[in-house]
Amino acid sequence: MEHFNVGIIGSGPAGLSAAFPLQAAGQSVVIVEEYLWGGTCPNYGCDPKKVLLAAVEAKEQAEWMQHTGLIGHNEIDWPALMEHKMAYTDPVPARKIAGLDDAGITHKYGHAYFVDEHTVSTGTETFTADKWIIATGARPARLSVPGDELLHDNEDFLNLPKIPEEVAFIGAGFIAIEFAGIAAAAGAKVHVVAKHDVILREFDQDLTQDLIAQMESKGITFHWNFDTAAVEETADGRFDIVAADGRRVTSDMPFIAAGRAGNTEDLNLDAAGVEVAGNGIKVMADLRTTNPNIFAVGDVAESPVPKLTPTGAYEARYVAGLLTGTEPEEISYPAIPTMVYGSPKLGQVGMSAVEAEAKGMRVNSIDMTPWLAYWRHKEPIAKAKVVLNEKGVIIGATVLSAEADELLNYFTVAINQKQDKWAIKHNLYSYPSIASDMGFFA
Numbered sequence: 001m002e003h004f005n006v007g008i009i010g011s012g013p014a015g016l017s018a019a020f021p022l023q024a025a026g027q028s029v030v031i032v033e034e035y036l037w038g039g040t041c042p043n044y045g046c047d048p049k050k051v052l053l054a055a056v057e058a059k060e061q062a063e064w065m066q067h068t069g070l071i072g073h074n075e076i077d078w079p080a081l082m083e084h085k086m087a088y089t090d091p092v093p094a095r096k097i098a099g100l101d102d103a104g105i106t107h108k109y110g111h112a113y114f115v116d117e118h119t120v121s122t123g124t125e126t127f128t129a130d131k132w133i134i135a136t137g138a139r140p141a142r143l144s145v146p147g148d149e150l151l152h153d154n155e156d157f158l159n160l161p162k163i164p165e166e167v168a169f170i171g172a173g174f175i176a177i178e179f180a181g182i183a184a185a186a187g188a189k190v191h192v193v194a195k196h197d198v199i200l201r202e203f204d205q206d207l208t209q210d211l212i213a214q215m216e217s218k219g220i221t222f223h224w225n226f227d228t229a230a231v232e233e234t235a236d237g238r239f240d241i242v243a244a245d246g247r248r249v250t251s252d253m254p255f256i257a258a259g260r261a262g263n264t265e266d267l268n269l270d271a272a273g274v275e276v277a278g279n280g281i282k283v284m285a286d287l288r289t290t291n292p293n294i295f296a297v298g299d300v301a302e303s304p305v306p307k308l309t310p311t312g313a314y315e316a317r318y319v320a321g322l323l324t325g326t327e328p329e330e331i332s333y334p335a336i337p338t339m340v341y342g343s344p345k346l347g348q349v350g351m352s353a354v355e356a357e358a359k360g361m362r363v364n365s366i367d368m369t370p371w372l373a374y375w376r377h378k379e380p381i382a383k384a385k386v387v388l389n390e391k392g393v394i395i396g397a398t399v400l401s402a403e404a405d406e407l408l409n410y411f412t413v414a415i416n417q418k419q420d421k422w423a424i425k426h427n428l429y430s431y432p433s434i435a436s437d438m439g440f441f442a
């Protein structure tokens with residue numbers, strides 16, 4: 001039986017982000033993966049979504065600029081766009097394995113489960129390690145209603161060979177809003193089936209109203225307060241999502257986008273003394289599980305941060321540092337930007353405007369549509385709400401715009417570096433650009 005200093009279960013952004021620094025620090029490392037090397041984000045999550053979004057963004061920009069220097073109508077050629085996406089995603093697993101080989105990290109393929117607190121098996125091979133890191137990620141949460149098995153998931157959407165004429169997304173969170181925008185731009189008739197009367201409940205509900213209006217203007221239909229009771233196949237081979245009150249949403253392909261559940265069940269955690277809590281694995285302030293020799297990071301860890309690629313990778317690097325003596329006994333997180341890649345994009349970092357207003361703090365609400373960076377594309381909507389403390393230091397920002405992802409990163413740096421308006425103006429940025437407007441916010 002092979003023995004390692006550290007074993008890692010799962011090769012997503014979290015698992016891989018632990019493996020490399022541990023190996024570089026002289027630890028012997030084994031990493032086990034049961035499906036696609038690289039995990040959710042690069043294979044069937046963030047990255048393929050953003051490849052598809054490139055065509056959506058180009059199409060939208062061209063539409064805004066009709067008769068302002070551009071003429072002619074662009075359409076998304078879905079099969080060609082999918083081929084473009086595959087050219088990015090298909091090589092991912094092999095590239096990840098090559099990276100592990102280059103670093104000399106042992107990698108094993110198979111479903112890993114605990115035999116005891118130091119021993120993990122894939123059924124065909126068994127290894128021991130002094131410490132284990134669980135980085136098994138999450139999967140789509142399912143509905144316990146009749147017909148749930150008829151629903152497709154994020155991986156199916158991101159691999160669709162052709163875009164159906166009519167699609168429906170159950171859920172009103174990140175995935176439903178992002179995929180609805182992509183499907184609508186690709187020519188599908190789109191339904192968003194929302195359990196309540198809000199979307200993206202963790203975001204500014206003033207700006208989500210603008211986002212809803214933008215989505216409706218693209219023909220997306222919202223079905224509010226829709227309590228899904230069943231999914232049924234119709235006589236003509238289509239699918240009905242049926243509400244408890246009898247309403248029906250019919251489409252060619254219904255998708256589930258109702259949150260994610262941590263992959264905890266098939267790990268035989270009891271054998272290792274690891275407890276689950278809520279939607280994942282219970283962790284302490286140093287990301288140790290209830291077994292001090294076993295850690296959990298990323299989507300599967302019930303840590304108090306949004307479940308995103310950067311947060312998972314950050315937790316993994318922290319544990320690697322903790323195990324090699326370079327990190328303290330408690331993790332502390334920097335400001336975490338969250339970004340919904342909708343049409344337009346909506347992102348938030350630091351203190352929200354709602355929280356700031358409740359505390360009587362200063363919030364600058366800014367309409368950026370006349371600003372050069374937005375006006376030149378004729379962007380229909382571009383708004384920011386910026387929270388400043390009593391010293392004029394930016395402590396929070398929410399942005400709604402096609403450019404929100406890049407702008408939010410500058411706010412994130414400003415918040416982490418506690419930049420006041422003088423510090424912000426002390427940076428020189430290429431002009432004119434999204435960044436060169438930073439001085440206007442403080």
Ligand SMILES: Cc1cc2nc3c(=O)[nH]c(=O)nc-3n(C[C@H](O)[C@H](O)[C@H](O)COP(=O)(O)OP(=O)(O)OC[C@H]3O[C@@H](n4cnc5c(N)ncnc54)[C@H](O)[C@@H]3O)c2cc1C
Nearest residue numbers: 010012013014034039040041045046112137298299308309
């Ligand atoms: C559609 C979609 C879009 C997203 N977009 C974004 C985005 O734009 N930005 C962002 O920051 N985040 C985004 N996310 C979230 C992001 O993908 C996750 O937060 C991130 O992948 C979590 O990394 P992880 O390593 O914890 O888990 P994962 O990436 O899920 O990796 C876990 C790995 O563990 C493997 N595994 C599980 N159980 C076992 C086992 N028993 N044995 C062996 N292997 C096992 C799995 O096969 C998987 O490869 C998106 C997610 C989805 C679904």
Ligand SMILES: NC(=O)c1ccc[n+]([C@@H]2O[C@H](COP(=O)([O-])OP(=O)(O)OC[C@H]3O[C@@H](n4cnc5c(N)ncnc54)[C@H](O)[C@@H]3O)[C@@H](O)[C@H]2O)c1
Nearest residue numbers: 170171172173174175176195257258259260307339340341
């Ligand atoms: N841009 C990004 O960073 C990004 C993009 C996609 C996914 N993600 C990650 O993946 C996670 C999963 O995305 P998601 O959109 O599935 O989840 P989510 O948590 O963002 O939203 C879940 C939605 O499903 C709804 N819902 C819950 N139970 C329901 C039910 N029984 N019937 C109908 N609706 C129900 C909720 O009201 C909510 O609107 C995100 O929370 C995020 O961590 C991130």
